[in-house]
Amino acid sequence: MADTIVKPPTEDGISRAEMLDLFRLMLRIRRLEESVYRKFHEAKIGGYLHRYDGQEALVAGVIPQLQLPHDKILCTYRDHAHAIACGTTAGEMMAELMGRATGCARGKGGSMHLTDPDKGFLGGDGIVGGPIPVSVGVGYALKYTGSKNICVCYFGDGAMNQGGVHESLNMVGLYKLPVLYILENNRYAMGTALDRSTGQTDFVLKAKAHGIAGEVVDGMNVLTMREAANRAIEHIRTTGEAYFLDVECYRFVGHGVGDDNTGGQKFYRTEEEVDEWRQRDPILQLVRDLKQRGYISDEQIEAIEAEIKIEVDEAIAFAEASPEPPLDSLYENVFSE
Amino acid sequence: MAKMRYLQALRLAMTEEMERDPNVFILGEEVGQYQGTYRVTEGLLDKFGGNRVVDTPISEIGIAGMATGAAMVGLRPIAEFMTWSFAMSAMDQLVNHAAKITYMSGGRIKCPVVFRGPAGVGTQLSAQHSHSLEAWFAHTPGFKVAMPATPEDAKGLLKTAIRDNNPVIFMEHAGLYGSSGEVSEDPDFTVPFGVAAVRREGTDISLIGYSRGVQQSLKAADILAKDGISAEVIDLRTLVPLDMDTVLASIRKTHRAVVMQEEWRNAGFAAEIAARIYEQAFDELDAPIQRVAGADVPMPYAKNLERAAIPTENDIVLAARRALS
Numbered sequence: 001m002a003d004t005i006v007k008p009p010t011e012d013g014i015s016r017a018e019m020l021d022l023f024r025l026m027l028r029i030r031r032l033e034e035s036v037y038r039k040f041h042e043a044k045i046g047g048y049l050h051r052y053d054g055q056e057a058l059v060a061g062v063i064p065q066l067q068l069p070h071d072k073i074l075c076t077y078r079d080h081a082h083a084i085a086c087g088t089t090a091g092e093m094m095a096e097l098m099g100r101a102t103g104c105a106r107g108k109g110g111s112m113h114l115t116d117p118d119k120g121f122l123g124g125d126g127i128v129g130g131p132i133p134v135s136v137g138v139g140y141a142l143k144y145t146g147s148k149n150i151c152v153c154y155f156g157d158g159a160m161n162q163g164g165v166h167e168s169l170n171m172v173g174l175y176k177l178p179v180l181y182i183l184e185n186n187r188y189a190m191g192t193a194l195d196r197s198t199g200q201t202d203f204v205l206k207a208k209a210h211g212i213a214g215e216v217v218d219g220m221n222v223l224t225m226r227e228a229a230n231r232a233i234e235h236i237r238t239t240g241e242a243y244f245l246d247v248e249c250y251r252f253v254g255h256g257v258g259d260d261n262t263g264g265q266k267f268y269r270t271e272e273e274v275d276e277w278r279q280r281d282p283i284l285q286l287v288r289d290l291k292q293r294g295y296i297s298d299e300q301i302e303a304i305e306a307e308i309k310i311e312v313d314e315a316i317a318f319a320e321a322s323p324e325p326p327l328d329s330l331y332e333n334v335f336s337e
Numbered sequence: 338m339a340k341m342r343y344l345q346a347l348r349l350a351m352t353e354e355m356e357r358d359p360n361v362f363i364l365g366e367e368v369g370q371y372q373g374t375y376r377v378t379e380g381l382l383d384k385f386g387g388n389r390v391v392d393t394p395i396s397e398i399g400i401a402g403m404a405t406g407a408a409m410v411g412l413r414p415i416a417e418f419m420t421w422s423f424a425m426s427a428m429d430q431l432v433n434h435a436a437k438i439t440y441m442s443g444g445r446i447k448c449p450v451v452f453r454g455p456a457g458v459g460t461q462l463s464a465q466h467s468h469s470l471e472a473w474f475a476h477t478p479g480f481k482v483a484m485p486a487t488p489e490d491a492k493g494l495l496k497t498a499i500r501d502n503n504p505v506i507f508m509e510h511a512g513l514y515g516s517s518g519e520v521s522e523d524p525d526f527t528v529p530f531g532v533a534a535v536r537r538e539g540t541d542i543s544l545i546g547y548s549r550g551v552q553q554s555l556k557a558a559d560i561l562a563k564d565g566i567s568a569e570v571i572d573l574r575t576l577v578p579l580d581m582d583t584v585l586a587s588i589r590k591t592h593r594a595v596v597m598q599e600e601w602r603n604a605g606f607a608a609e610i611a612a613r614i615y616e617q618a619f620d621e622l623d624a625p626i627q628r629v630a631g632a633d634v635p636m637p638y639a640k641n642l643e644r645a646a647i648p649t650e651n652d653i654v655l656a657a658r659r660a661l662s
Contacts, residue, residue, distance in 0.1 A: 072410060106443025115442040122409060123442060126433075133402020133430050134409065141407040144362070144388060164398035164430070171399045175391075333444035334478050336502040 014223065016295045021064065022222050023290060024304055026056040026283050029081045031308050032090055033253075035316065036080070036097060036111075040257050044320065045097045047110050052081040054220075054252035057282040058184055059085040061225030062152060065233060069120035070147065072138050074131040075154035076184070077112035078251075079124025082154065086121040088114065090315035100322035107325040108333060128189075129162030131155060132181075136168045139177030143240065150178040150236045158189025160203055166210065172242045173211025180232050181207070181214070181244040190255045191268040207244035214244030220280040223289070250277040339522050344377050344514040346488040347453075350495035351378070351415060353524045355385055358413060361499055364391040364400060365417030365454075374419050375455060375514055397423050401430035401452070405504075408450035409438060413499060418454035421508060422468040435504040436479030451498045453507035455514070456484075457549060458599060458636060458647050467636035469548075469600040474506040475576045475609070481530060482506045482576040486551035488518035490574060493528025501530070510549045531578035535587070539569035542657050543587040545610055546597035547573040550629075550648075554597055557653035568657060576606055584610065585618050592623040595656040599648060602630035627656035 033051040040049050052059075055078075063073065063085035075082045083093050088104050096103030097111050105115045105123075115123035122138065125131040135153035142149045159165050160183070172179055183203055187194050194201050204214040213235070217228040225247065232243040252274060254265045290296040341349070355361045362385075367374050369382035369392040382390040393400050397418065404416035418424045424431065431452065438446050456469040474480045481503055485491040491509065498505040536551060537558050544554035551572040558568035569587050573579065588594060594614060596607035611626040632646040 074406075103443070105441060105445065108443045109441045113441040115445055117442065117445050122446065123438070127429055130429065130434060133398050134406035134434060136399055136403040137406020137408070137412075137414070138410050139406075140391075140403055141410045141412045144407070144412060164402065167394070167396035167399035168402055170394060171396060171403065174394065333440045333442075335481075336439050336444065336447045336449075 014226070016293070019286070019290055019295055022060050022226070023283070023286050023296070024308075025060045025064070025085060026222065026286065027304060028090070028308050028311065029056045029059070029084055030283060031312050032084065032093070032315070033080060035312050037257060039098070039316065045111070046099065047112070048077065049097075049111050049257040050078040050255065051251070051253045052078055054277065054281065055184060055186060055249045056081060057222035057225045058154070058182060058219050058247055058249060061222045062182065062229040065226065065229055066120070066152065067149060069118060070149045071120055072142070072149070072151045073121045073154075074135050074138065074151065075124050076128070076131065076156055077124050077126045078156075078184070079112065079114050082124070083114040083116060083121055086116055086119045088116045088119060088121065090311050091318035092116070094315040094319035095322045098319045098322075099324065100319055101325040101329075102318070102322040106329070106333075129155065129159035129165045132159065132165045132168045135179050136171050136177065139172060139179040139242070140175065142178055148237050150180055150233065152180045152182060154182045154184055156189065157183060157185045157187065157194060157203070158192070158197065160206060161189070161197055169207060169210040169212060176241045178236045178240055179242045180229075180236055181212070181242065183244070183246045184249060185246055186249050186251045188255070188268060191259070191264045193268065203246040204244060212242045212244045214246060216246045216248065219247035219249035220282050221285055222282050223286075252278055252281075338519045340517055341488055341520050342514065343488045343491045343509070343516050344375060346492035346520045347377050347495055347509065348379065348381070349520070350492040350499070351381065352384070354496055354499040355381075355389060357524065360411060361413045361415065362389040362391065363415045363417065364393055364403060366393055366395055366400070366419050368392060368417050373417075375511065377514075378417065397427040398430055401427035401435065404450045404452065405430060405435040405438070405448060408435075408448045408504070409446050413449050415451045415453060415499060418452065420466060420511070421454050421456040421470055422466050424452070424454070424470065432477050436477050439503070440479060447502050448504050449502045451495070451505045451507050453495070453498075453509065455511035456508045457510040457512050458631070459512050459643070461638055461640060461643055462636070463638040464635035469508065471506070471508055471576055472600060472604065472606045475606055480504055480506050480577060482508070483530065483574065484508045484510075484548040484576065485574065486513070486548055486572050488516065489520045490528050492520050493526055494530070494574060496527045497530055500527070508548065512549055513552070516552070528574065530575045531580050533574055533580035533583035534572040535569065535583065536572050537568070537570040539567040539591065541567045541591055542593040542595065542660055543569045543571055543584070543591045544595050544597065544653060544657065545571045545573065545584060545587075547576065548599065550597040550599060553648070553650040554653055556650040557657065560650065560654050561657055566657065566661065581613055581617065584614065588614055588618045588621050592621055593660040595627045595629060595653055595660060597629045597648065597653055599631055601633050602628060603633050605630055624660045627660050629653050629656050
């Protein structure tokens with residue numbers, strides 16, 4: 001779409017073009033996520049399926065600020081957004097969800113294990129707390145080779161109750177490794193609320209207990225998120241030491257595809273609560289901001305929506321037209337050459 | 338060639354590979370300043386510095402994850418478990434991460450990491466410190482599993498493990514650390530994976546084992562020879578990949594076999610060997626395959642009970658006689 005008025009960067013240092021990029025990225029993630037349940041119910045996608053609706057700012061505010069592929073990303077099984085933000089195409093993502101040979105993990109990983117190492121994306125991890133021990137080694141390797149690059153490791157609030165997480169944070173604090181921890185604190189570990197799973201909900205305090213500085217961030221506002229991420233990244237690149245962001249956020253949909261409004265969700269949270277958080281939808285907040293600054297019109301939004309609809313449709317068409325992995329690939333990749 | 342102990346051969350392998358490749362580094366509990374719980378890494382901190390010989394907290398999950406993550410982005414870590422008994426704390430990082438990342442990524446991520454340390458039984462360490470867990474790891478696709486029986490193999494197999502682009506479970510035997518033998522000092526010397534060694538040729542029965550079981554089988558062969566029984570001793574060297582060709586060639590010659598393992602008998606690796614022989618050479622057998630293995634009990638402390646729980650060369654001799662009777 002054509003840029004009508006190009007304003008200089010605003011006081012918080014973000015330009016109109018950058019804001020539109022954030023909007024486009026978050027909306028792409030949202031629309032792609034909305035499409036995957038449909039494909040699941042058509043039996044085109046199997047397994048578990050975890051959507052990122054509501055948490056888009058946590059990737060949009062961080063990943064575009066990195067130097068990919070030299071910086072490295074690790075995340076949880078709720079990983080579609082991270083792959084897209086790293087530059088995995090919608091088609092490669094959708095093909096992976098559908099178990100096709102053209103998927104970013106060649107159909108061997110599926111929704112929980114999207115992987116795109118050429119873009120710095122080391123993949124989604126199906127084990128709660130699983131990526132944090134791995135981040136110790138990624139961070140160690142980046143430091144060992146003398147680079148100024150960092151590892152960004154996403155994980156959920158449920159992971160904070162896994163033993164290995166504390167072993168690993170202790171080692172990262174001890175060795176002073178360049179890792180940015182992003183706690184996707186959406187308040188529920190599957191269906192278990194924060195205050196039902198830990199006696200200490202101050203997660204920054206827990207990071208500090210391991211020698212890692214950190215702060216709480218409003219993850220429902222992408223500009224706030226971006227500003228905090230920029231500071232954290234700068235801190236890590238300058239000092240070489242880790243930083244911990246406890247990011248307040250909320251997932252608008254259930255934990256996974258089985259957790260809709262007729263599933264467990266109705267037992268652990270109320271519709272009113274979900275509606276309240278939806279008022280803070282990061283995409284709506286950004287649209288309001290863009291409009292207040294005169295950066296976007298309804299027509300421009302519609303045009304972007306139309307572009308994204310084409311991208312989603314084409315991704316689905318690409319995946320559906322792609323072959324399944326050949327059967328003789330079953331035993332391939334157990335080992336590397 | 339030089340005469341050296343098994344643990345010195347391990348140290349030599351690591352020293353040579355660290356000199357050859359700056360991406361190789363060691364991490365583990367007490368590997369640096371303390372010089373290694375069993376002295377395997379003695380002197381390496383002074384030689385290579387703290388970035389390459391990393392003392393860790395007592396955090397096996399962290400150690401396994403750190404090694405895995407570093408391997409995923411191009412380093413070649415050697416992670417020492419103080420004993421394999423402690424690796425159980427790290428099973429998720431080992432099995433769900435190190436062993437699977439290559440497959441889960443469709444081959445796009447390599448994980449060249451060695452997990453090494455002592456296993457084995459026999460010094461009254463009782464129930465929690467007396468494990469050999471090779472069957473668990475051999476069971477898991479994605480791991481290679483090496484278990485050297487001699488000082489020369491300790492060096493040659495470890496060098497191959499470090500150069501391999503996959504996670505390697507390298508199980509040493511604490512009871513072999515002090516054993517001596519001739520070892521090549523050639524830095525290009527390696528022992529390939531998946532090639533079993535015939536340690537002694539024979540015609541009447543095949544004694545198949547790995548790690549310390551090979552040494553016990555050789556002693557058993559000496560005893561059997563006094564009765565005119567010619568036993569062939571096969572050292573598997575690596576359980577994954579497994580050299581069945583050498584095993585089957587031996588079976589075709591002797592038509593009888595004893596398979597020896599130190600770990601628990603139930604669902605152990607000897608059963609896998611026996612099953613493969615039955616599948617692939619049933620008609621060659623003149624007698625049921627005999628298994629010699631550890632007793633299916635948590636290792637007792639009392640010396641007499643421990644001795645009763647551990648397989649010996651006499652157990653191999655008795656098993657051979659059963660097969661030959």
